Amino acid sequence: xxSQALEILNFEQQLQVQDDSFKALSVLDKDGNIIDEAGxxxxxxxxxxxxxxxxxxxxxLVLNERSVKLAKQGRLGxxxxxRGQEASQTATSFAFNDADYLMPGYRDIPQMIHKxxxxxxxxxxxxxxxxxxxxxxxxxxxxQIIIGAQFVEAAGIGLGMKKRQLDACAYTYTGDGGSSQxxxxxxxxxxxxxxxxxxxxxxxxxxxxxxPRKVQTAATHLASKGWGAGIPSxxxxxxxxxxxxxxxxxxxxWTVAGNGPVLIETLTDRLEPHSMSGDDxxxxxxxxxxxxxxxxxxxxxxxxxxxxxxxxxxxxxxxxKEEVNAEIDDxxxxxDNVQKQKVSEFIETTFEQPGFVQAEQIxxxxxxxx
Amino acid sequence: MAVKTYIAAITEALDLALEKDENxxxxxxxxxxxxxxxxxxxxxxxxxxxxxxxxxxxxxxxxGGLAIGLTTQNFRPIMEIQFFGFIFEVMDSLSxxxxxxxxxxxxxxxFPIVVxxxxxxxxxxxxxxxDNLEGxxxxxxxxxxxxPSNPADAKGLLLSAIESNDPVVYLxxxxxxxxxxxxxxxxxxxxxxxxxxxxKTGEDISIITYGGLVPVCLKAAEMLEKEGINAEVIDLxxxxxxxxxxxxxxxxxxxxxxxxxxAQRQAGIGSAVMAEISERFIMSLEAxxxxxxAPDSVYPFGAAENDWLPQVDDVINSVKNVLSFE
Numbered sequence: 123x124x125s126q127a128l129e130i131l132n133f134e135q136q137l138q139v140q141d142d143s144f145k146a147l148s149v150l151d152k153d154g155n156i157i158d159e160a161g162x163x164x165x166x167x168x169x170x171x172x173x174x175x176x177x178x179x180x181x182x183l184v185l186n187e188r189s190v191k192l193a194k195q196g197r198l199g200x201x202x203x204x205r206g207q208e209a210s211q212t213a214t215s216f217a218f219n220d221a222d223y224l225m226p227g228y229r230d231i232p233q234m235i236h237k238x239x240x241x242x243x244x245x246x247x248x249x250x251x252x253x254x255x256x257x258x259x260x261x262x263x264x265x266q267i268i269i270g271a272q273f274v275e276a277a278g279i280g281l282g283m284k285k286r287q288l289d290a291c292a293y294t295y296t297g298d299g300g301s302s303q304x305x306x307x308x309x310x311x312x313x314x315x316x317x318x319x320x321x322x323x324x325x326x327x328x329x330x331x332x333x334p335r336k337v338q339t340a341a342t343h344l345a346s347k348g349w350g351a352g353i354p355s356x357x358x359x360x361x362x363x364x365x366x367x368x369x370x371x372x373x374x375x376w377t378v379a380g381n382g383p384v385l386i387e388t389l390t391d392r393l394e395p396h397s398m399s400g401d402d403x404x405x406x407x408x409x410x411x412x413x414x415x416x417x418x419x420x421x422x423x424x425x426x427x428x429x430x431x432x433x434x435x436x437x438x439x440x441x442x443k444e445e446v447n448a449e450i451d452d453x454x455x456x457x458d459n460v461q462k463q464k465v466s467e468f469i470e471t472t473f474e475q476p477g478f479v480q481a482e483q484i485x486x487x488x489x490x491x492x
Numbered sequence: 493m494a495v496k497t498y499i500a501a502i503t504e505a506l507d508l509a510l511e512k513d514e515n516x517x518x519x520x521x522x523x524x525x526x527x528x529x530x531x532x533x534x535x536x537x538x539x540x541x542x543x544x545x546x547x548x549x550x551x552x553x554x555x556g557g558l559a560i561g562l563t564t565q566n567f568r569p570i571m572e573i574q575f576f577g578f579i580f581e582v583m584d585s586l587s588x589x590x591x592x593x594x595x596x597x598x599x600x601x602x603f604p605i606v607v608x609x610x611x612x613x614x615x616x617x618x619x620x621x622x623d624n625l626e627g628x629x630x631x632x633x634x635x636x637x638x639x640p641s642n643p644a645d646a647k648g649l650l651l652s653a654i655e656s657n658d659p660v661v662y663l664x665x666x667x668x669x670x671x672x673x674x675x676x677x678x679x680x681x682x683x684x685x686x687x688x689x690x691x692k693t694g695e696d697i698s699i700i701t702y703g704g705l706v707p708v709c710l711k712a713a714e715m716l717e718k719e720g721i722n723a724e725v726i727d728l729x730x731x732x733x734x735x736x737x738x739x740x741x742x743x744x745x746x747x748x749x750x751x752x753x754x755a756q757r758q759a760g761i762g763s764a765v766m767a768e769i770s771e772r773f774i775m776s777l778e779a780x781x782x783x784x785x786a787p788d789s790v791y792p793f794g795a796a797e798n799d800w801l802p803q804v805d806d807v808i809n810s811v812k813n814v815l816s817f818e
Binding site: 223253255258268270273278281282285288311470472474475480 | 543549553554556557558559562563565566584589594596597600633634657658734735768
């Protein structure tokens with residue numbers, strides 16, 4: 123005898139349905155084979171675009187290596203390594219246009235660089251120099267420190283774009299830790315309610331500093347958080363650059379067409395410390411788990427795939443790495459030569475019109491040459 | 493000039509701003525069809541449509557984020573927080589984000605956001621509906637905090653706040669919404685931000701106050717007048733940043749001061765005013781500064797609130813106390 127009442131009350135079954143509802147989107151397997159031809163075709167990645175995507179991922183790789191070194195030498199301030207997240211970060215952002223608006227989290231420097239933000243300014247942001255926040259003409263904001271704020275703000279940008287009838291969207295990133303923030307939900311929910319032009323990306327890299335993913339939530343899939351907001355939500359193999367690109371491309375098309383926001387969860391791993399400010403991953407995870415993930419990292423499979431297509435070689439890669447290294451050398455020099463900041467300017471830029479007391483302070487610091 | 497209530501002056505300012513600039517948007521909980529829980533946005537959704545005056549989900553933090561994001565598309569958002577006590581839910585958007593953004597971008601971008609919220613006690617609201625939390629806002633560099641005390645200022649200051657290219661927290665006194673009326677000039681006009689007003693001139697003592705306590709202090713001054721005490725009442729209007737010039741002129745004239753606020757005593761606007769007077773005008777003072785405030789407890793909503801809130805007698809007693817100092 124079937125009973126709708128008892129069916130509804132079958133909690134166990136409901137949990138099972140939630141677990142079964144998200145399959146990870148995958149196009150390129152770890153050995154560099156296309157396992158979903160239709161998916162690959164849907165990505166519409168020409169050979170030129172594939173090479174460009176690979177170059178951008180290599181750029182992220184080199185920028186990370188150099189940033190980590192500079193941080194160890196005390197030549198940068200806050201640095202959050204990005205190793206392992208080349209597909210999750212660079213390949214997703216590769217699907218967006220200049221007109222689209224990036225709202226990055228603090229680890230999302232590579233996406234800013236690919237949008238045209240100069241590397242020396244990224245270094246200045248890390249050092250706490252205001253020139254690191256000057257991004258005129260480029261549709262990105264500074265990397266957000268308060269996790270979740272970028273989600274509610276992206277909703278506002280996306281709503282504004284919809285009101286202006288722009289062929290563009292906002293796209294924003296957070297992590298598995300960020301998925302627990304109230305603002306993450308509020309951002310997705312309000313964007314959904316207004317069908318705002320926005321793509322939300324949760325990079326599930328396993329750890330929020332040291333706190334493992336399983337401590338964040340009982341949800342098996344972080345993508346399910348989007349269902350509560352009533353928006354399409356998908357899980358993607360975050361080590362598969364083609365899948366990450368395809369997911370972001372389709373999400374962008376959907377939202378720009380006026381259908382409302384999309385949530386993407388990328389399954390990835392942060393192969394290095396949370397930041398270069400004293401984090402030791404071996405305090406909270408095993409060496410073996412890192413080694414397992416290293417085998418899956420996105421560049422290995424992309425190299426094989428592109429080499430098989432005669433689009434990539436060790437020589438091309440090392441030549442390009444040299445190019446990026448030279449760009450970074452210049453960026454370091456440029457960052458070192460920037461003018462010192464003035465306290466008077468800090469007060470001046472706090473208000474368009476300073477108050478009486480603030481005007482006195484500006485004068486005082488100016489007189490002191492500060 | 494027409495005589496209008498405080499809330500009617502606010503509605504009129506919002507209407508004029510929507511009419512003047514198509515980039516102005518109004519949004520918040522129940523501000524659309526319903527015209528706001530106090531009817532401050534009455535008729536505006538019907539007049540300007542859902543694109544410009546709209547309800548949001550019940551999510552203050554998202555409302556704040558929405559405002560910040562909308563500025564990137566050159567909108568001038570007026571966001572309503574239904575009661576000022578709900579501000580805790582949106583503190584990051586206010587103090588962590590919009591207030592800091594001009595500084596972050598080194599003055600290259602503007603955040604013309606108005607945060608409207610009703611505050612203030614004496615109307616028997618539930619908990620967290622009446623608290624005077626302006627001190628929390630004033631602590632944040634980059635936020636301007638405006639608290640009008642009469643209909644004419646309510647209109648002119650709101651239009652100035654909307655014209656400002658910086659975020660302004662514009663606080664509307666709940667009790668004043670319909671309890672006071674005043675002459676309000678016709679049409680579009682602005683009242684300057686960061687400028688205090690002399691609400692009543694006097695020679696014997698300066699009562700420095702703002703917002704909901706201005707009518708209370710004016711009443712006290714009126715009663716003191718009958719006893720031959722001629723008090724000056726300064727209405728700060730913008731409580732952050734402070735108008736030191738107007739405060740100074742009054743203090744130098746009278747030499748005696750009472751600072752009155754509805755908020756609790758600890759920290760806050762009154763303390764800031766007293767500190768500035770002590771630093772700058774101590775030689776003009778003939779007596780220690782008197783202080784009227786609520787006591788340092790949690791706001792006791794409902795039954796006992798009028799025992800707790802500063803009243804006319806408290807102002808009178810403080811004035812007499814300061815005047816009796818030899």
